[in-house]
Amino acid sequence: MNILNGKPIVVNVNGLKIGRGNPPVIIAGPCAVESRDQIIEIAKILKQIGVDMIRGGAFKPRTNPYTFQGLGVKALEFLKEASELTNLPVVTEVMDIKDIDVVYEYADVMQVGSRNMYNYSLLKELGKRDKPILLKRGMSSTVKEWALAAEYIAIGGNSQIILCERGIRTYNDFTRNTLDLAAVPFMQKLTGLPVIVDPSHATxxxxxxxxxxxxxxxCNADGVMIEVHPNVEKALSDKEQSLTPAQFEEIVLEIERIS
Amino acid sequence: MNILNGKPIVVNVNGLKIGRGNPPVIIAGPCAVESRDQIIEIAKILKQIGVDMIRGGAFKPRTNPYTFQGLGVKALEFLKEASELTNLPVVTEVMDIKDIDVVYEYADVMQVGSRNMYNYSLLKELGKRDKPILLKRGMSSTVKEWALAAEYIAIGGNSQIILCERGIRTYNDFTRNTLDLAAVPFMQKLTGLPVIVDPSHATxxxxxxxxxxxxxxxCNADGVMIEVHPNVEKALSDKEQSLTPAQFEEIVLEIERIS
Amino acid sequence: MNILNGKPIVVNVNGLKIGRGNPPVIIAGPCAVESRDQIIEIAKILKQIGVDMIRGGAFKPRTNPYTFQGLGVKALEFLKEASELTNLPVVTEVMDIKDIDVVYEYADVMQVGSRNMYNYSLLKELGKRDKPILLKRGMSSTVKEWALAAEYIAIGGNSQIILCERGIRTYNDFTRNTLDLAAVPFMQKLTGLPVIVDPSHATxxxxxxxxxxxxxxxCNADGVMIEVHPNVEKALSDKEQSLTPAQFEEIVLEIERIS
Amino acid sequence: MNILNGKPIVVNVNGLKIGRGNPPVIIAGPCAVESRDQIIEIAKILKQIGVDMIRGGAFKPRTNPYTFQGLGVKALEFLKEASELTNLPVVTEVMDIKDIDVVYEYADVMQVGSRNMYNYSLLKELGKRDKPILLKRGMSSTVKEWALAAEYIAIGGNSQIILCERGIRTYNDFTRNTLDLAAVPFMQKLTGLPVIVDPSHATxxxxxxxxxxxxxxxCNADGVMIEVHPNVEKALSDKEQSLTPAQFEEIVLEIERIS
Incomplete structure (x- = not known):
């Protein structure tokens, strides 16, 4: 860890500051962008609730090759439109080096998903861009591997990295993954980067x-990222873990009270 | 789950109420009772800080047979004395059916440690007693196995059970165990029992x-149990995870603010 | 590890030698003794197939308190009768210190199950007896913890211990546990004890x-222990992993060819 | 699983047949190609010992960005030369879509490493090529996820896939990973593909x-892949798990006896 050595780094997303000393950010949105109407509808609702950033998958890394894989560039366009209407920055996943340019064009933060945390080619490439990266923890990565994955990005010159704890794989069967909250203060101290939490995928x-x-x-996470869908029952992916806007609003209120 | 079926159960420890609707309890003390002076000194300090109950090991289940195994009955006497001086109830572990009678005599709450969560003979025997039981989660038990271990106790007639999440065994190597906080709301709902958290052993x-x-x-745990030692550097066990009274006091203040 | 320090130990069960240099032993029988007829029938069949020892549960540590818990002492009597008819030694589990005397009377080898590997009170007591102990690995124990559990027995004076690898708990969901065969040569070298494998519980x-x-x-295990039931479809426990005598006989033939 | 549905598939590598009914293949070589001399020397030795294919890393996915990352295309040239001198086919890893063309040119089998098992973009691209793929299991992938990763390749038209079990991540600390041998017969039956085992990375x-x-x-694996280095003490990576040629030769002899 030569670069991310614990010195606090504040990530700046179009003026929104994430990290040490700043209030926790709230990122929300559907698992996948399913249509123009869906993402615009939810973006407006989320704006009203008071979120700081919207999320939505355009390129979806799905375990099963026969399931919905995302709308691709079309989804990026819809996200951009929703972002402009609400003035909320957008985070979306990039799965492939060949898509970096197009995602860069439309997104404010580029996400590396859990399945790509060890994709060092992708990480190195993202290190050469000047937009913030949201780096999810690999599904069974150690904290050291995760920190070194961030270092792979930083080596290229881009230290604007937000880490995201999203649960690890254990023998537990009542949740999808096991949320490892101790990693939040640990990684903040080790790397100096902001660390947010994704309780939707974690549980x-x-x-x-x-x-x-x-x-x-x-426990002082620098934010949370939560899946919210305007019409949960019709969600094309991650239905069981998506919240309705009303359920989500409750969380925002509670978070504000705690922080 | 015929008995512990989700209907809320409030555990009553000499008038101290634990569980739904009651403020979180704070239990603290050294890993092991090491001497009369040690436990009395720390009990007085903890009383002043405002804890609700003291803990201390008399019979210690140690992985290594060549390490300190606890002072046994002597420790129970010291605990009792500390308890009477401070008016704080005492929780201590019982490892063996043959020790139930003597632990029952001195303790206010009898603890079943992680290593004994599957010791069904012990659980059944404890179910016949009329003092509350603190049941720690087994180090790799599923939530279902844990709930059924509590049911083993309840079948005997004793439903005064406090569950304690203390981390599970995973591939993680930066913490001793991985704290599984999602188990807290899950087990509260499934069993109706109060669930407390032990962040000392978990991390x-x-x-x-x-x-x-x-x-x-x-996340609404019904309490915490934390290792505190009057002289951390001289602790005979669990030195790395014991707090000084000053460090512990900070936690108590923060907990009060949150709850 | 003062006692079990790697010096090879051969375990002697009524003249049957287990460990370094001796051919692998084959232990088989039903999960639980369900009736006199069942255990005598299967013992005779197993004798003919050529097993070295029979197994059968009298006291069953069941996760669910509402399921069949074993026939207890009655089962021990049936096992003894089956043993005398076939001249095959018997291994059966002891769950509780108070049952040691009666199990000692009927069994040739006393088994400590996975759930009791950390039950140090039980281990110490068994160390004072002069019959071999079969010590199963705890469901998530490290190799070191397992070796130290054996040391707890050996300290009492009884080094006639057979270790049994039975799979560990992992995130895997296609098998009940994950068989950790690397533990076989590792533990043989570390402790000097014979190590057998239980593929029935492992998978x-x-x-x-x-x-x-x-x-x-x-990989040079000193034996295997396999669940065989005379009437698999009617087994009261572990039905999915019990073999018919015919299926089992195939395994014995293949084992003989390899060893 | 529409394509890899259990119907046996034999993989053909320049006439070498891998899979159901064929004798197990032995693949060996250094972790990384370190120089022209090193790979040619070891290839000649391995040829004499009787291996079927050589392995060697050109592009190395290293956790730590500051460690040796492989010689890249230079290494591919050395591998090709070693292959031509010994008439042994070559397997080497491809980490990145942009390297597929060059790896395709030099290698006989293209390997997908554990860290890329979920890299669906890479898998899809490899499915369009007409050379066999060696697909390692992800470090904590379920058998289903692994099978579906293979399906991602097969969808493109390439069903010449060799699966490789290389251990999974567990709490175990005496081995690097936990070898999950039960996955061998399970995956053979589920997918119909040959499954080989990498005991070097597994342990x-x-x-x-x-x-x-x-x-x-x-247990009927279709082959093994083992790290062998001509000068173990000077290996640039995976030193602790590399065998000397003499140690490796012993294994080959024992394998021949068993199979």
């Missing part, structure tokens, strides 16, 4: 998202 | 105890 | 038992 | 490689 269970979001904020 | 790392204690309270 | 899947039994023998 | 411990290689063959 995969609707009613556990609120308590885990509150726990994340209480 | 095994001094500086991670405070953030995890705060996270526990934020 | 929990009928068709995976044969390949794993063969793999165990190929 | 990371020199003396455990031989017993695990033997176990793999005994």
């Amino acid at each position: 995969g269970v609707r009613e556990l998202i609120k308590p885990m979001a509150k726990a994340a904020i209480a | 095994g790392v001094r500086e991670l105890i405070k953030p995890m204690a705060k996270a526990a309270i934020a | 929990g899947v009928r068709e995976l038992i044969k390949p794993m039994a063969k793999a165990a023998i190929a | 990371g411990v020199r003396e455990l490689i031989k017993p695990m290689a033997k176990a793999a063959i005994a």
Whole structure:
């Protein structure tokens, strides 16, 4: 760790500051962008609730090759439109070096998903760009591997990195993953980077998202990222872990009280 | 789950109420009772800081047979004396059916440690007693196995059970165990029992105890149990995860603010 | 590890030698003794197939308190009768210090199950007896913890210990546990004790038992322990992982070819 | 699983047949190609010992960005030369879509490493090529995820896939990973593909490689892949798990006896 050596780094997303000393950011949105109407509708609702950034998948890394893989560039266009209407910055995943240019054009923050945390070619390439990166923890990565993945990005010159704890794979079967909150203060100190928490993927269970979001904020996470869908029952992916806007609003209120 | 079926159960420890609707309890004390002076000194300090109950090991289940195994009955006497001086109830572990009678005599709450969560003979025997039981989660138990271990106790007639999440065994190597906070709201709902959290054993790392204690309270745990030693450098066991009274006091203040 | 320090130990069960230099032992029998007829029938069949020892549970540590818990002392009597009819030694589990005397009376080898590997009170007590102990690995124990559990027995004076690898708990969901065969040569060298393998509990899947039994023998395990039931469809426990006598006989033939 | 549905598939590498009914293949070579001399020397030795294919890393996915990352295309040229001198086919890893063309030119089998098992963009691209793929299991992938990763390749038209079990991440600390041999027969049946085993990465411990290689063959693996270095003490990566040619030759002899 030559570059990310613990000296605090504040990430700046179009003026929104994330990291040490700044209030926690709230990022929300659907798992996948499913249509222009869907993303614009939810963006407006989220704006009203008071989120800081919207998320939505354009390129979806799906375990099963026969399931919905995202709308691709079309989704990026819809996200951009939603972003301009609401003035909320957008975070979306980039899965492939060949897509970096187009994602860079439309997104404010480029996300590296759990499945790509060890994709060092992709990380190195992203290190050469001047937009912030959201780096999710690999599904069974150690904290050291995760820090070194961030270092791969930083080596290229880009230290604007937000780490995202999203649960690790364990023998547990009542949640999709096991949220490892101790990694939040640990990684903040080790790397100096902001660390946010994704309780939606960490638990995969609707009613556990609120308590885990509150726990994340209480242990000083720099933000949370939560899946919200305007019409949960019709979600094309991650249905069981998506919240309705009303459920999500409750969480935002509780988070504000804690922080 | 015929008995512990989700209907809320409030545990009553000499008038101290634990569980739904009651403020979180704070339990603290050294890993092991090491001498009369040690436990009395720390009990007085903890009383002043405002804890609700003291803990201390008399019979210690140690992985290595050549390490300190606890002072046994002598320790129980010291605990009792400390308890009477401070008016704080005492929780201590019982490892063996043959020790139940003597632990029952001295303790206010009898603890079943992680290593004994599957010791069904012990659980059944404890179910026949009329003092509250603190049941730690097995180091790799599923939530279902944990709930059924509690049911083993309840079948005997004793439903005064406090569950304690203390981290699970994963591939993680920066903490001793991985704290599984999602188990807190899950087990509260499934069993109806109060669930407390032990951030000391969960992390095994001094500086991670405070953030995890705060996270526990934020997700609505019914209490925390924390290792505190009057003279950390001389602790005979669990030195790396024991807090000084001053470090612990900070946690108590933060917990009060959150809850 | 003062006592079990790597010097080879051969365990002697009524003249049957287990460990370094001796051919692998084959232990088989039903999960639980369900009736006199059942255990006598299967013992005779197993004798003919050529097993070295029979197994059968009298006291069953069941996760669910509402399921069949074993026939207790009655089962021990049936096992003894089956043993005398076939001249095969018997291994059966002891769960509780208070049952040691009665199990000692009927069994040739006393088994400590996975759930009791950390039950140090039980281990110490068994160390004072002069019959061999079969010590199963705890479901998530490290090799060091397992070795130290054996040391707890040996300290009492009894080094006639057979270790049994039975799979560890991981995120895997296609098998009940994950068979950790590397632990076989590792523990043989570390402790000097014989190490056998239980592919039935390790996999929990009928068709995976044969390949794993063969793999165990190929990496020099000192034996295998396999669940066989005379009437698989009517088994009261572990039905999915019990073999018919015919399926089992195939395994014995293959094992003989490899070893 | 529409394509890889259990119907046996034999993979053909320049006439060498891998899979159901064919004798197990032995693949060996250094972790990384370090120089022209090193790879040619070891290739000649391995040829004499009787291996079927050589391996060697040109592009190395290293956790730490500051360690040796492989010689790249230079290494591919050396591998090709070694291959032509010995008439042994070559397997080497491709980490990045942009390198597929060059790896395709030099290699006989293109390897997807554990860190890229979820790299669906890469898998899809490889599915369009007409050379066999060696697909390592992700370090914590389920068997289903692994099978679906293979399906991602097959969808493109390339079903010439060799699966490679290389251990999974668990709490175990005496080996680098935990070899999951039950996955061998399971995946053979589920997908129809040949499954080989890499005991070097699975254990990371020199003396455990031989017993695990033997176990793999005994449970019917379609081959093994083992790290061998002509000068172990000078290896630039994976030193602790590399075998000397003499140690490796012993394994080959034992494998031949078992199979």
